[in-house]
Amino acid sequence: MSGHREAIEGTLAAIFSGLTGHQPGSGSDEHPETLYVIAAALLSAGRITGATRLLRRLDALTAFRSDSQRWRGRSEYLWALHADQTGDVPGVLEHCAASTRAIGSVHGPGEPDPPDASGSLSLVQTIDAVALARLPVLAARAHVGLGDPEGAQAVLEERYHSVENAATHQPGILAMVACRQGRLSDALQLATTALRRMPEHDSGSEFVDLEARLVLAGVFYERNDLRAAQQHLDAALHVACVTGARTWIWAVEIDAARLLLAQQDAEGAAYRLAHVRRVQEAGSLPQPLAEKLNRVEIDCRLHRGDVEGALLIAKSSPPEALSCETLARLDLHRCRPDQALARLRSARPARLPEKVRRLVLSAFAESQQGRRSRAIGTLRRAVEATRSEGCVRPFLAEPARALPLLRGMDAYSSDPFLARLVREVELVAPPATSSGGAGPLESLSEREMEVLRYLSSHLSLRQISDCLIVSPNTVKTHVMSIYRKMGVNSRHEAVTMSLQHGLV
Numbered sequence: 001m002s003g004h005r006e007a008i009e010g011t012l013a014a015i016f017s018g019l020t021g022h023q024p025g026s027g028s029d030e031h032p033e034t035l036y037v038i039a040a041a042l043l044s045a046g047r048i049t050g051a052t053r054l055l056r057r058l059d060a061l062t063a064f065r066s067d068s069q070r071w072r073g074r075s076e077y078l079w080a081l082h083a084d085q086t087g088d089v090p091g092v093l094e095h096c097a098a099s100t101r102a103i104g105s106v107h108g109p110g111e112p113d114p115p116d117a118s119g120s121l122s123l124v125q126t127i128d129a130v131a132l133a134r135l136p137v138l139a140a141r142a143h144v145g146l147g148d149p150e151g152a153q154a155v156l157e158e159r160y161h162s163v164e165n166a167a168t169h170q171p172g173i174l175a176m177v178a179c180r181q182g183r184l185s186d187a188l189q190l191a192t193t194a195l196r197r198m199p200e201h202d203s204g205s206e207f208v209d210l211e212a213r214l215v216l217a218g219v220f221y222e223r224n225d226l227r228a229a230q231q232h233l234d235a236a237l238h239v240a241c242v243t244g245a246r247t248w249i250w251a252v253e254i255d256a257a258r259l260l261l262a263q264q265d266a267e268g269a270a271y272r273l274a275h276v277r278r279v280q281e282a283g284s285l286p287q288p289l290a291e292k293l294n295r296v297e298i299d300c301r302l303h304r305g306d307v308e309g310a311l312l313i314a315k316s317s318p319p320e321a322l323s324c325e326t327l328a329r330l331d332l333h334r335c336r337p338d339q340a341l342a343r344l345r346s347a348r349p350a351r352l353p354e355k356v357r358r359l360v361l362s363a364f365a366e367s368q369q370g371r372r373s374r375a376i377g378t379l380r381r382a383v384e385a386t387r388s389e390g391c392v393r394p395f396l397a398e399p400a401r402a403l404p405l406l407r408g409m410d411a412y413s414s415d416p417f418l419a420r421l422v423r424e425v426e427l428v429a430p431p432a433t434s435s436g437g438a439g440p441l442e443s444l445s446e447r448e449m450e451v452l453r454y455l456s457s458h459l460s461l462r463q464i465s466d467c468l469i470v471s472p473n474t475v476k477t478h479v480m481s482i483y484r485k486m487g488v489n490s491r492h493e494a495v496t497m498s499l500q501h502g503l504v
Contacts, residue, residue, distance in 0.1 A: 032062050033124050040127050043081045046244050073102030077131040080138050087247035087286030092142035096135050140173050145288055149177040172211035179215045182352025184389040191215040206243045210236055222391045250276055250289055258296050266303045273297050291321040307333045325357045337365035356386045357394045364401045368456045376408045387417050395421055399429035400499045443485050451478040456495045
């Protein structure tokens with residue numbers, strides 16, 4: 001297959017070099033074979049607009065031929081490539097399935113045309129052979145892009161007959177599968193293997209490089225090795241820019257913004273997200289990336305204290321586009337722990353990364369409700385769930401909330417992994433004080449401290465007064481005194497400061 005690929009790439013390059021003045025619709029375009037080869041050349045060169053016109057003409061010319069099924073299989077393969085380059089991930093799966101069905105109705109599944117009398121393959125037959133090899137790869141990559149790593153693994157298992165053979169031939173895609181499933185050690189090994197084998201890879205070496213780099217950046221990000229994550233993101237961006245793969249460039253930009261947030265550079269993250277947002281407003285951003293953009297921008301706005309801005313983005317997003325973890329974080333910042341817990345508990349079963357994040361957020365919500373011992377127990381389950389993979393990022397998203405609970409896990413005081421978590425959270429958490437209070441909180445009375453803890457819940461002032469068995473006016477008086485002593489102007493600011501001091 002590698003010899004066939006070299007032949008097709010050389011021939012397509014020669015064809016493309018003569019396409020400068022090519023005008024679709026000329027006499028030579030009336031031959032389906034010519035259209036097929038030139039469209040493949042244009043797609044190989046990233047010239048989407050020209051390829052689109054030729055593919056439509058090819059479909060029209062071959063629709064009523066006696067061998068229309070054969071041409072349907074070829075055209076659908078090129079449309080799958082087209083969708084892959086334009087970021088239409090669902091379209092990739094649709095066209096791959098249609099091409100596979102059409103090819104299977106002409107030959108057996110996976111059987112190309114035989115060579116001619118001379119024993120060699122024509123250029124059209126060579127493209128056909130490459131299509132048979134690439135269709136499962138395109139479909140598997142699309143499954144990963146749609147958040148279905150199990151579907152990607154199933155496609156590759158069917159193509160290569162076992163997971164072991166699939167790992168030999170497509171380690172980059174299986175690395176993405178492992179990363180999505182939270183198997184960080186497996187992802188690290190597979191991505192490293194993909195990079196090592198890349199020069200001898202049969203097809204799509206630029207995608208292998210990008211896939212592997214993004215997986216490695218993701219693994220190191222989750223393990224909070226931000227320097228290594230930055231190196232792989234920089235390498236991925238370089239490859240994406242050299243190949244002109246715009247969808248990959250935008251994917252790297254969003255991941256880079258997420259990394260800047262982890263590095264406490266919210267302004268830098270906001271700048272990069274604004275650049276991608278302009279692409280989305282122009283209608284050029286694929287839907288999966290648009291959804292990821294919204295999630296990361298919500299995190300960025302929460303990091304900057306812009307809860308209202310984060311809420312506006314959430315309201316403008318389709319309900320299915322935001323994870324329950326993102327919405328639960330919004331609930332916590334809006335002092336609605338009950339709603340956050342209900343959302344997290346009613347969510348569908350999750351893979352390991354989502355499971356750990358849900359446990360961490362549940363612990364924060366329970367702490368905000370004043371159930372500290374239960375919150376510590378829930379956080380302990382999160383620590384145990386991620387211990388083998390060393391994933392620490394879920395504990396760092398809200399360090400002011402996490403640190404008091406991690407320190408409260410006395411039973412694990414000699415645990416090296418817990419000690420590492422505490423150290424890493426301490427590096428990014430605001431300065432904390434003991435529960436006795438300090439600075440702007442030291443002058444709060446015992447009753448005011450009690451009211452302050454209730455402010456972190458979703459309860460209204462009237463409901464708080466019922467809990468404390470006092471009048472609503474008394475609670476309002478306490479609240480105004482709390483604001484004055486703390487130097488804040490709102491309930492949200494008061495709760496944020498109390499979180500920073502480990503009081504709720």
